[in-house]
Amino acid sequence: MASWPGPDPTSPVPTPAREPGAVARLTRGLRGLPPASRWWGPGCGGLAGWLQRAATGTTPPSPDVTPRFHQLLARVKEGEPVLPAEARRHQYVLVRGMLGDELPGYLLDNVQRLERRGLDVLEAPVDTEGLLRDNVAVLREALLDAAHFGRSVVLVGHSKGGVECTAVLALYPELRRVVRAVVTLQAPYGGSSIAHDLATAPEMRRLIDFAFPLLFHGVSRSVEDLAYPQRMDFVREHPYPTDIPTVSLATSRLSRLSTMYPLQRYLHERYRYASDGMVTAVDAEVPGARVVRLDDMDHAQAALRALPGLSRYHPGDVTEVMVALALESG
Template sequence: MADAGDSEVGLALSLLQGLFYPVTYAQQLGFSILRSWQDRLFQRKEHLQRIYKRVQSTLRGSVDDIGWLQRVPEFPPVEERTERFVQLLGLVSNGIHKLPNSFVYLLIPGLFSNHSPLYFVDTKKHFSKLGLTCHIAKIHSEASVETNALVLKNYIEELYWGCGKKVLLLGHSKGGVDAAAAISKYWTDLKEKVAGLVVIQSPYGGSPIASDILREGQIADTETRRVMELLICKIIKGDIRSLDDLTYDKRKDFLAKHPLPLGFPTVSFHTEVSIAPEVLSTMSYIAHAELPWLPLPTIDGVDLQEPVSAKKLNVIAPLAAAMALSSFHLELRYREKSDGLVVRKDAEIPGSIVVRPDRKLDHAWMVYSQSRKDIKCSDASQMCEALLTLLLEVGQESYNLEESQSSMETHSKEAST
């Protein structure tokens, strides 16, 4: 009887389980669907957050990085001497030249200089006419900053040992960054061989153009980097690090490890470009094309062929318009003045003498002459001469200060004894 009762109870439980099985199955299915939807919603939320961060990073761009050098309390302040530079430039324009022949003057070109045959050529000719020893550094401008720093270090040592004179450096754009890197990284080897540095329109703190192009975590960052790698590495045969080294992140890392020596004579020169409508029609000479000599036929027994020298044709491009549009973009987006590529705040080396001229000059002005020249304005060669003259004045002041401090220390030691 007991077995029969247990059997009936078991049967009843089985029947109940069978009756509730659809309910249990539906409950489990519901929980499974709910968990699946929760996972999908979480993934979608993460995806939307990533998109939001990319959009935010793209929209903010370099707004937090521009001018960062001026916000670091450990860096020494700059000193403006624009007025003195203008005075020296006036002397140079009037034929009064003060640069001595006791130095070697080394000009360091900037990015893509290997594709710019006229880069610093007129400046070197101008210096040679003054009887000065002047060289244009033969570097691969599309190489990384550290690569060019080593090349320049060796170049400076060769000039020093070959001429027996200290070297004064003048770098334009990335050339100024490369020159500063050579001095800071190899200061122990170069401190007795270099006398000073002038940087012209150099992105010492970094460039918003380079940073905005190569910044990770923004919209289409991978695709943009691939395009730039194709352009720089495959077409120009350069190194993507040449552009990457000019981003704010890379400049912050480099300067944290290799700052310029304190007290080293340095002059920083930067400008802003005019965005006036007439600039859009200004053309710049970027190269010379040599036309071949074509033989002339003989007509009626008269030989028309005479020795004719090959003619040179100026190759022009609207670089001024491109710089103006780029500057307008930077001013519209960041409310910052620039020369088209470098923001003024990022072109000042901490502790340097700063020249901030009122004259509107774009980033390519130091490289290429324009089709519309103002004979009343000084050219690039005269500007370089005036800047180097100012640098020598700064170096002399620094030398006098060191001599004065050394003399005071000597007198104090003698007094104590």
């Protein structure tokens, strides 16, 4: 972990005046902090896709079910049913990603679509700015409750939530019997390039160390949980079981029409990574999972409804099709 220079004891820092808004307080507070040295370093160059490279020759390639995804998506858009009859036998536990509690409408369409199909849906009460291990404990309790009442569960996690869905099964193998299938939507299973750069560049780390507790009552180390070194250590120590039916959505986009274009452009120009703005496509593929690969979806579009004309996809459609794919397997 990098260290940063402390304040000069001979130069007292003035106390920032209190402002009525969080953003104003953040701005004033940052001015009162000691300056961080400008440093970009190597960033995460060459780290994206590390898991696929490490698995070469030892793990069979992930089946690409993108054509099947588009077949089912076309049917959903025509109002045709695609979920199998067994779908109503399970409980669907949806897990939000980073900052999910702060975004109006986040996962709303996803939840409502499954409920309209007559499914039992539970949003896991995770802290979206909390540590991975703490949120895994919350999911463990949800799975234990389901087991107590004889329910089977389909886990559906977006972004960081997908990482937590896989982590609970890697850490607690005895709970695999409760889980019928897992759906990960744009989950940084191998790590997040943006999270890595935020956690390792001093100027950016200084910002999240200050902003997360102040604005979101969160833990800045939750960003570090998604950086490449932490994900490498976790995955090597706790590999995801390959006997659970799992479907992963891996996406990328580079478009000025995307709300995440600045981040997509940053990762493309600095590293030549194909990403959705937060996660590179190769890092979103869970080992052993069937994979849907899309090159026209950004990181928000699986969980938030876009403005008309800016997206080909509706979060509810995507979720319904991904669940159908998960229940087709296994």
